[in-house]
Amino acid sequence: NWLCEDFTTETHDDNPAVPDGHTRFTFNMIQNATWTDGTPITAEDAAFSLNFYRDSSGNPYGVDLTDLAAAYAQTPYTLVVEFDTESYWHLHTVSYKPILPKHIFTDPSFPTWNEWDPDPTDPDEEFFVTSGPFTVSESVDGEFTELEYNPNYFYGIEHPDVPDGPTDTFAPDVMMALIAGAVGAAVVILVGGYVLMRQK
Secondary structure: OOOEEEEEEEOOOOOOOOOOOOEEEEEEEOOOOEOOOOOEOOHHHHHHHHHHHHHOOOOHHHOOOOOEEEEEEEEOOEEEEEEOOOOOOHHHHHHOOOOOOHHHHOOOOOOOOOOOOOOOOOOOOOOOOOOOOEEEEEEEOOOEEEEEEOOOOOOOOOOOOOOOOOOOOOOHHHHHHHHHHHHHHHHHHHHHHHHHHHHO
């Protein structure tokens, strides 16, 4: 759903072009998403992913796609997904599948999915791309993984310049919140003490 601007759901009752007993979803995808190598994320990637999961023997993401009749890119940013049964639960099935980079997975030298073991910290690793808010900058097996902000993330926000190293300054709104909290705590203590004294 994070790649989708809007979608429609149709059965034969909604659209006679949909075969009887089928459920068809048409997704209009956002058009500013990219993989970290700069390649656009399109409906071709999404359709490829669903078909890949369904057709890859033993792939855990394909176990609930046995009813998938078709998944294809109607346009570069319009994805059509059709199941050969009627159920609105199919939307849940489609929405939570990871999208694969088609240009990586169709590379002739790409290994099989269950042998793929990329090294995200290797600058020469050609088969590692992501699309999320972070990329892996450093990793040591069994110890730590360091992430850094992906400046090309399509849902990203503008980040102000942050000084290097520690700082003892606060943004004005943070400082006001701290002051308000301290004043509120002081009032509670004073009022509580007054009430206790009156009860004695």
